[in-house]
Amino acid sequence: MENEFRVILARKKLKISDVFRDTGIAKTTLYGISEETTKHPSATTILKLCEYLEVTPNEFFGIKKTESNGNC
Template identity: 70%
Template structure:
Protein backbone atom coordinates (compact mmCIF):
# COMPACT_ATOMS: atom_id res chain seq x y z
CA UNK A 1 0.00 0.00 0.00
CA UNK A 2 1.32 3.42 -0.95
CA UNK A 3 2.65 5.48 1.96
CA UNK A 4 5.19 8.16 2.86
CA UNK A 5 7.12 6.09 5.43
CA UNK A 6 10.39 6.22 3.49
CA UNK A 7 10.15 10.00 2.97
CA UNK A 8 9.23 10.67 6.61
CA UNK A 9 12.16 8.60 7.86
CA UNK A 10 14.52 10.51 5.56
CA UNK A 11 13.19 13.89 6.73
CA UNK A 12 13.48 12.89 10.39
CA UNK A 13 16.88 11.23 9.76
CA UNK A 14 15.71 7.96 11.29
CA UNK A 15 16.29 4.35 10.28
CA UNK A 16 14.09 1.28 10.38
CA UNK A 17 16.24 0.11 13.31
CA UNK A 18 15.28 3.30 15.21
CA UNK A 19 11.58 2.65 14.61
CA UNK A 20 12.01 -1.01 15.60
CA UNK A 21 13.69 -0.03 18.88
CA UNK A 22 11.07 2.63 19.61
CA UNK A 23 8.00 0.56 18.78
CA UNK A 24 8.91 -3.13 18.99
CA UNK A 25 7.32 -3.71 15.58
CA UNK A 26 9.09 -6.50 13.70
CA UNK A 27 11.72 -5.32 11.24
CA UNK A 28 10.15 -7.43 8.49
CA UNK A 29 6.89 -5.53 8.97
CA UNK A 30 8.71 -2.20 8.91
CA UNK A 31 10.65 -3.16 5.75
CA UNK A 32 7.34 -4.14 4.13
CA UNK A 33 5.96 -0.69 4.88
CA UNK A 34 9.19 1.02 3.82
CA UNK A 35 9.23 -0.71 0.43
CA UNK A 36 5.42 -0.45 0.07
CA UNK A 37 5.08 -4.26 -0.18
CA UNK A 38 2.47 -4.58 2.57
CA UNK A 39 -0.98 -4.69 0.95
CA UNK A 40 -3.15 -4.21 4.06
CA UNK A 41 -1.13 -2.96 7.03
CA UNK A 42 -2.61 -3.59 10.46
CA UNK A 43 -4.24 -0.50 11.95
CA UNK A 44 -2.49 -0.90 15.31
CA UNK A 45 0.87 -1.13 13.52
CA UNK A 46 0.22 2.09 11.61
CA UNK A 47 -0.91 3.86 14.78
CA UNK A 48 2.23 2.74 16.66
CA UNK A 49 4.45 3.99 13.84
CA UNK A 50 2.56 7.28 13.64
CA UNK A 51 2.74 7.75 17.41
CA UNK A 52 6.49 7.08 17.40
CA UNK A 53 7.06 9.49 14.48
CA UNK A 54 4.65 12.06 15.95
CA UNK A 55 2.58 12.19 12.76
CA UNK A 56 -1.03 11.49 11.81
CA UNK A 57 -2.16 8.49 9.75
CA UNK A 58 -3.09 10.97 7.01
CA UNK A 59 0.51 12.20 6.93
CA UNK A 60 1.74 8.59 6.87
CA UNK A 61 -0.39 7.79 3.82
CA UNK A 62 0.18 11.17 2.16
CA UNK A 63 -3.45 12.25 2.37
CA UNK A 64 -3.95 16.00 2.14
CA UNK A 65 -7.27 17.06 3.67
CA UNK A 66 -6.89 20.50 2.12
CA UNK A 67 -7.00 19.26 -1.48
CA UNK A 68 -10.03 20.49 -3.35
CA UNK A 69 -12.15 17.91 -5.10
CA UNK A 70 -12.58 18.42 -8.81
Protein backbone atom coordinates in the same frame (compact mmCIF):
# COMPACT_ATOMS: atom_id res chain seq x y z
CA MET B 1 -0.01 0.11 0.23
CA GLU B 2 1.26 3.55 -0.73
CA ASN B 3 2.61 5.62 2.13
CA GLU B 4 5.16 8.27 3.09
CA PHE B 5 7.08 6.13 5.58
CA ARG B 6 10.44 6.40 3.80
CA VAL B 7 10.04 10.15 3.34
CA ILE B 8 9.15 10.65 7.00
CA LEU B 9 12.09 8.52 8.12
CA ALA B 10 14.46 10.55 5.93
CA ARG B 11 13.05 13.84 7.15
CA LYS B 12 13.48 12.77 10.78
CA LYS B 13 16.88 11.19 10.07
CA LEU B 14 15.74 7.80 11.36
CA LYS B 15 16.54 4.30 10.21
CA ILE B 16 14.33 1.25 10.29
CA SER B 17 16.60 -0.17 13.00
CA ASP B 18 15.79 2.89 15.15
CA VAL B 19 12.05 2.36 14.69
CA PHE B 20 12.41 -1.35 15.45
CA ARG B 21 14.41 -0.65 18.62
CA ASP B 22 12.00 2.00 19.87
CA THR B 23 8.66 0.40 18.91
CA GLY B 24 9.28 -3.33 18.85
CA ILE B 25 7.57 -3.61 15.46
CA ALA B 26 9.20 -6.45 13.51
CA LYS B 27 11.85 -5.39 11.01
CA THR B 28 10.18 -7.47 8.28
CA THR B 29 6.96 -5.52 8.84
CA LEU B 30 8.81 -2.21 8.78
CA TYR B 31 10.67 -3.11 5.59
CA GLY B 32 7.41 -4.26 3.99
CA ILE B 33 5.75 -0.95 4.83
CA SER B 34 8.81 0.99 3.70
CA GLU B 35 9.01 -0.83 0.35
CA GLU B 36 5.22 -0.70 0.00
CA THR B 37 5.01 -4.48 -0.41
CA THR B 38 2.76 -4.95 2.62
CA LYS B 39 -0.76 -4.76 1.22
CA HIS B 40 -2.75 -4.49 4.45
CA PRO B 41 -0.70 -3.44 7.49
CA SER B 42 -2.70 -3.63 10.71
CA ALA B 43 -4.31 -0.49 12.04
CA THR B 44 -2.51 -1.07 15.34
CA THR B 45 0.86 -1.06 13.59
CA ILE B 46 0.06 2.09 11.59
CA LEU B 47 -1.19 3.93 14.66
CA LYS B 48 1.90 2.89 16.62
CA LEU B 49 4.12 4.19 13.82
CA CYS B 50 2.16 7.44 13.60
CA GLU B 51 2.47 8.00 17.33
CA TYR B 52 6.19 7.24 17.27
CA LEU B 53 6.83 9.44 14.23
CA GLU B 54 4.52 12.17 15.54
CA VAL B 55 2.44 12.29 12.36
CA THR B 56 -1.23 11.80 11.62
CA PRO B 57 -2.46 8.80 9.63
CA ASN B 58 -3.29 11.22 6.80
CA GLU B 59 0.31 12.45 6.78
CA PHE B 60 1.57 8.86 6.93
CA PHE B 61 -0.47 7.89 3.87
CA GLY B 62 0.21 11.14 2.02
CA ILE B 63 -3.42 12.27 2.07
CA LYS B 64 -3.55 15.99 1.58
CA LYS B 65 -6.43 18.04 2.91
CA THR B 66 -8.32 19.77 0.13
CA GLU B 67 -10.84 22.53 0.36
CA SER B 68 -14.38 21.38 -0.10
CA ASN B 69 -16.28 23.18 -2.82
CA GLY B 70 -19.61 21.68 -1.80
CA ASN B 71 -19.41 18.77 -4.25
CA CYS B 72 -19.23 15.18 -3.07
